[in-house]
Amino acid sequence: MEHFLSTQNSILIQGVTPSDLESMLSRLLDKKLASIIDSTPKVESTSRDGLYKRKEAAEKLRISLVTLDNWTKLGIINARRIGTRIYYTEKDINDALKKVSK
Template structure:
């Protein structure tokens, strides 16, 4: 077992504590939003994803192959996370403007 040493410079204990509290609070807010909206982490089939995006299965396959949409293999099935699809759409729109 090795020890790791953390050395902080130019900060006091109170500032350090406040930064930790701020980061933990932000992480918990994100988790709370997920709990309030369980649909956001829903796994979608390829067909459901195509319907949501109004694209064909060929286009979905192409976007997945190009890493525009992250896909998850569960056994021999492919699934997409709804939240990641929405984020990918935002990224695609950002590039085109």
């Protein structure tokens, strides 16, 4: 039989094996983590506004970030700066592919 004695800062648990305690804590943590995961917004690989981050653009072009930076400096691909971040549009990526393939 389980006995619980609780005060504001402490809990006394008697008659519970360590494995029972571990099981109870595991179930509580699973519930809490599931609610956190469910409420976390999912990140899409392509943004709704048509802007790609540097890493996404490099993956789409199948080039490294260093090459993407070089292409941007050389004018092979156009970039958009929003605050301190750099973004590329689908059109920018397609135009760069056309320039490189010539």
